[in-house]
Amino acid sequence: xxxxxxxxxxxxxxxxxxxxxxxxGWELISTGGTAAALRTAGLDVTTVNEVTGFPELLDGRVKxxxxxxxxxxxxxxxxxxxxxxxxxxxxQPIDLVAVNLYPFQMTISQPGVSFDxxxxxxxxxxxxxxxxxxxxxxxxxxxxxxxxxPKVLDLLRQGALTPDxxxxxxxxxxxxxxxxxxxxxxxxxxxxxxxxxxxxxxMERTQLLRYGENPSQRAALYVTEEPRGMRDLAQxxxxxxxxxxxxxxxxxxxxxxxxxxxxxxxxxxxxxxxxIAVAGSAVEAFRKARATDPASAFGSVVAFxxxxxxxxxxxxxxxxxxxxxxPSYHDEALAxxxxxxxxxxxxxxxxxxxxxxxxxxxxGGFLVQDQFRFDPSDREWSVSTDRQxxxxxxxxxxxxxxxxxxxxxxxxxxxxxxxxxxxxAGQMSRVDSAFLAVHKAREAGHDPAGSVLxxxxxxxxxxxxxxxxxxxxxxxxxxxxxxxDAEVVDAANRHGIAMxxxxxRQFRH
Numbered sequence: 001x002x003x004x005x006x007x008x009x010x011x012x013x014x015x016x017x018x019x020x021x022x023x024x025g026w027e028l029i030s031t032g033g034t035a036a037a038l039r040t041a042g043l044d045v046t047t048v049n050e051v052t053g054f055p056e057l058l059d060g061r062v063k064x065x066x067x068x069x070x071x072x073x074x075x076x077x078x079x080x081x082x083x084x085x086x087x088x089x090x091x092q093p094i095d096l097v098a099v100n101l102y103p104f105q106m107t108i109s110q111p112g113v114s115f116d117x118x119x120x121x122x123x124x125x126x127x128x129x130x131x132x133x134x135x136x137x138x139x140x141x142x143x144x145x146x147x148x149x150p151k152v153l154d155l156l157r158q159g160a161l162t163p164d165x166x167x168x169x170x171x172x173x174x175x176x177x178x179x180x181x182x183x184x185x186x187x188x189x190x191x192x193x194x195x196x197x198x199x200x201x202x203m204e205r206t207q208l209l210r211y212g213e214n215p216s217q218r219a220a221l222y223v224t225e226e227p228r229g230m231r232d233l234a235q236x237x238x239x240x241x242x243x244x245x246x247x248x249x250x251x252x253x254x255x256x257x258x259x260x261x262x263x264x265x266x267x268x269x270x271x272x273x274x275x276i277a278v279a280g281s282a283v284e285a286f287r288k289a290r291a292t293d294p295a296s297a298f299g300s301v302v303a304f305x306x307x308x309x310x311x312x313x314x315x316x317x318x319x320x321x322x323x324x325x326x327p328s329y330h331d332e333a334l335a336x337x338x339x340x341x342x343x344x345x346x347x348x349x350x351x352x353x354x355x356x357x358x359x360x361x362x363x364g365g366f367l368v369q370d371q372f373r374f375d376p377s378d379r380e381w382s383v384s385t386d387r388q389x390x391x392x393x394x395x396x397x398x399x400x401x402x403x404x405x406x407x408x409x410x411x412x413x414x415x416x417x418x419x420x421x422x423x424x425a426g427q428m429s430r431v432d433s434a435f436l437a438v439h440k441a442r443e444a445g446h447d448p449a450g451s452v453l454x455x456x457x458x459x460x461x462x463x464x465x466x467x468x469x470x471x472x473x474x475x476x477x478x479x480x481x482x483x484x485d486a487e488v489v490d491a492a493n494r495h496g497i498a499m500x501x502x503x504x505r506q507f508r509h
Contacts, residue, residue, distance in 0.1 A: 004096040005069070006038070007031040007048075007126065009103055010146055015041045017098065017149035024156055029094065073097065073132040077139045096152075097133035098143040101126045101176075105183050105225040109356070122184055127177045137170035138163065144176045178202070179225070195368060201359070206231070212243045219243045226356055228349040236334060238344030241323070245301065247271050249325045249346060251406065252303030257350050258374045258402040259305060265289040266406075268301040272426065275300075276403040277419035283312040288419040290319065293444050301325065305350050308333045372506075374405050380503050384480065384489045389498040393452055393475040397500055400454035401477050405506040411456040412437040412464075414448055414473070421446035430459060434467040441471075450474050456506040458482040462491035469495035479505045 004026050008014050011034065018028055018038050028045045030038055035045045052066040072094040075082040086093065102123040107113055133142035141161065143152055148169075155161050179202030186196050203222035212219035221241075223231040230250070235241065241249075248268045255266035259278050265285035267275030274296035277288030282304050290297050297319060304312070304326040313336035316324070324337065325346040337345050360367045378398065383389070389397060400415040407413055407425045412433040414422035422441025424433035434453070441448045449472030458481045459465060465488055468476060476492060480501035492499040 001025060001027050002095040003027045003029060003072075003092065004098060005029045005048075005073075005094050005129065006098045007034050007129070008098065008100045008146075009123075009126075010100045011037055012146045013149045014038070014098070014146070015043075017153065018043055020149075020153040021096070021156075024153075026096070067091070069094070069129065070132050073129065073140055074136050075139075076136065094133075094140060096141045096143065097129050098149075099126050099130050100144055100146065101130075101180055104180065104187075106227055108183075108187055109227055118187060123180070127180065130173045130177060134170035134173035137166045141166060142169055142173045144169075144173050148172075175204070179204075183225070195357075199357075199366075199368065201366075207241070209243050209246075210240060217243075221246060228351040230348075232349050234347040236329065236345040236347060237337060237341065238323075239342050241344055241346070245323050245344065248301040249303065249323050249348065252301045252323075252325055253305075253348055253350060255403075255406040256303050256305035258376070258405065263304070263306045266303045267292065267297045268303065269296050269299070272408045272423075273403070273406055273420070274423060275420060276413075278399060279418070281311075282306050282308055283315050286312055286315055288417075291444070291446075292420045292423065293440055295444070297321075310336060313337055372405075372508075374402055374506075375504065376402060378502075382501050382503075383498065384485070384501050385492045385497065385499040387493075387496055387498045389452075389475045389500065393498060396452040397454070397475055397477045400452050401502060401506075404454035404456050406508065407456065409456055409507045409509060411454075411506075411508065413454045414438070414441050414446075414451045415454065416446070416451045421451055422448060430455065430457070431461070431463045431467055434464045438467065438471040448472055452477065454478070456508065458485070458505070459488045460484065462487045464488075465491040465495070465497065465499075469497060473497060475499070477502060479503060481505070 004021050006014065006018060006028060007030060015037065021028065022043060028038060028043060029048060029051055030045045031048045035047050038045045048069065052068045068091055071086050071091045075086045075093060102121045104121045107121040108118050130142055130144055133140040155165065182202050186199065189197055203224050205220050205222050207221040209219040209221065211217055221230065223229065248271055251271040252266050252268040255273055255276060256264040262278040263282045263285045264278045265282065266273050267289050275289035275292035277285050279285040279288055299320055299322055301323040302321050307328045307330060308326045309330045310332035313333035321343060323344040323346055325348050327350050328347060334345065337343055356371050358369050358371045396415050396418060399418040400413055403415060403420055404411050404413040407423055410427050410430045410433040412424040413420050414437050422437040424436035427433040427436060438448050451473055452475045453468050453473045455478040458479050460482055461484060465476065475498040477500045480503060482488060489499060
């Protein structure tokens with residue numbers, strides 16, 4: 001009877017996998033919590049301490065580090081000396097190892113995690129078993145990824161485990177343990193000035209793409225272990241995602257993540273918002289966001305920070321959208337979207353930043369910085385003009401400051417009633433962005449008079465304020481910090497504009 005050793009931290013799919021092995025005539029060996037889960041499902045399990053003759057030691061730190069386990073994994077079945085050695089010591093071979101590791105990366109990503117908790121989540125026995133099985137993969141099948149369980153069962157049923165497939169499973173194990181060790185090394189290495197001295201970027205290819213930004217470029221999606229990231233993406237319907245789709249949907253979810261207690265919607269084109277709004281419901285947020293720039297919303301990516309219901313899906317019927325992305329959907333909404341089979345419907349958790357690092361590729365290296373996280377706090381904001389904002393203006397200024405953060409610089413955003421009405425992005429001068437924001441507002445049928453304006457960085461000259469004043473803007477929010485701040489404030493005072501300085505730049509290069 002072949003034997004499988006199963007010991008998993010991530011128990012997704014482990015019971016059906018074990019049931020499938022039993023149906024194929026396998027004996028199960030397991031440890032602790034995994035053994036309990038399998039027994040609860042009605043499966044017969046031999047515990048590791050029954051195999052080794054030793055109890056678990058040191059609060060579970062030592063349980064599988066024993067010759068009865070590693071001899072069973074490392075013995076070559078084609079060498080008579082190995083066969084004789086394990087028979088002499090009463091060791092029975094193990095033919096499959098299904099192991100995944102303590103969640104070290106997830107543990108250290110949690111805010112406030114202690115060093116002791118991090119260290120206790122460094123797996124020792126798991127990597128040892130995986131590496132032993134992977135080294136002896138000609139005779140022992142190593143399985144480290146829960147998503148591989150159905151495939152493994154199918155291969156075993158068909159008797160189709162070729163040497164090439166076994167090598168692939170072994171390679172996956174060594175890649176996984178290398179990534180795991182790299183994460184531990186990075187955690188234990190003292191940072192220099194708050195940044196690690198050495199970085200190892202471990203990524204797994206999860207999807208080949210038709211092409212990159214252009215048809216002449218090859219492309220694929222690679223993911224890290226970072227929680228609530230692209231690894232958690234699930235496609236509910238539609239055509240295959242493209243390279244540009246993925247860039248846009250990531251930018252879209254980053255945009256709506258600024259609001260945690262209100263339904264928010266963002267409409268994205270070329271990684272830049274052309275519509276942003278918050279409201280009391282998802283459908284109202286969508287209608288307001290679409291109204292920012294209805295012409296540019298054609299062929300866009302639309303994102304929500306909340307569940308999408310039937311009413312929201314119905315409101316999108318008449319708009320051509322490439323991708324809809326949200327943390328979840330009602331079944332009734334999915335039924336509405338099904339009428340557009342080409343529409344890509346994506347589930348992706350909202351991530352508000354985990355304190356991880358951000359990378360930008362340069363020739364021969366990477367630029368590394370702290371991941372940008374929007375700070376909604378107004379503790380350090382100050383009013384620099386004679387006129388104070390009204391209560392309604394304050395409300396819109398707070399919205400505009402959050403909404404301008406994901407817009408490409410130079411970024412200017414006009415807002416009214418917690419919705420963008422005009423966006424100027426990516427211009428070479430800030431006054432051009434201000435002109436464009438006003439132009440886009442009027443083009444979409446919005447009157448900028450009485451609106452508020454947000455600027456992601458300071459005004460280097462007073463001309464941007466004068467542009468806003470000419471459109472009737474009532475209040476401005478900006479970081480401040482220019483050598484000409486006094487001139488800028490004087491211009492605002494002359495035109496009766498209230499101006500708030502945040503002291504924090506939100507430049508997106």
